[in-house]
Amino acid sequence: MRKEEGVITTRVNAGTITASPKVAAPTVAAPKVEAAPAAPAARSEAALRAESAAAVRARLAATPGVARIPKDRLEAYVVPHFLSEEECEGLMRLIDAGKVPSGLLAPTADPEFRTSESCNLSPADPLVGGLEARLNKLMGIEPQFGETVQGQRYAVGQQFKPHHDFFHTTEAYWKEQQTRGGQRTWTVMAFLNKPDAGGQTAFPKAGLKITPAPAHLLIWNNLDVNGELNDFSLHQGMPVEAGVKYVLTKWYRERPWNGFTGAGLAYY
Ligand SMILES: O=C(O)CCC(=O)C(=O)O
Ligand SMILES: [Fe+2]
Secondary structure (H helix, E strand, C coil): CCCCCCCCCCHHCCCCCCCCCCCCCCCCCCCCCCCCCCCCCCCCHHHHHHHHHHHHHHHHCCCCEEECCCCCCCEEECCCCCCHHHHHHHHHHHHHHHHCCCCCCCCCCCCCCEEEEEEEEECCHHHHHHHHHHHHHHHHHCHHHHHHCCCEEEEEECCEEEEECCCCCCCCCHHHHHHHHCEEEEEEEEEEECCCCCCCEEECCCCCEEEECCCCEEEECCCCCCEEEHHHCCEEEEEEEHHHHCEEEEEEEECCCCCCCCCCCCCC
């Protein structure tokens, strides 16, 4: 049995509905044998991810104020006014205080690939801890599956070029990430303000472009309905053309995450 199986409530809930067919009572006494524990049916990692996602989907569908964005190949939602103005202000100040040049997990030859500044926001800060708890509750995902919230600040001209949030399993980083919670599943992003121009979050393959609106959440599933990596989740933070853009990103994993590196050190 997978060690982590059963930890995520969504998985537990998704897996407990079993049909009980009516069977005739046996007419002869069965020989007494010590009952062996039933072996769990082998399910692929993707199937487990799909089960978990179905529970999140059902929860979001039942939550007032959560709107699904109608796209065939990408599962995405918006939650308007999830944060208060004061929370946005406070979180932007935390980003200002902690920001360092944004990092990348895999090296790229393009110096313009991700030009923003970022920081990990410590859950020990009540503002951050409170927000994390609300996000986990919204998603119905146990806290240990969530990575640290990462803050991002984009000045004029800064951007994050098209990328996937899921891990590419051919990259060198994958071996370590497998031991640190495995694949990324959902991304929850909060827009903390509105730049004066530019800075949209675009999904070029899914045909979706979101203009930042302060205090709004954007949620998307990086996996498809079968729990496989969804290429249509490709997205980018478009260059800010005027003003400044602040967002928060929280990624969830398929298994409990153990990669906390402390505030200040941002990695992607
Ligand atoms: O800033 C954005 O609009 C996108 C950010 C993003 O893709 C990320 O943090 O993974
Ligand atoms: Fe991203």
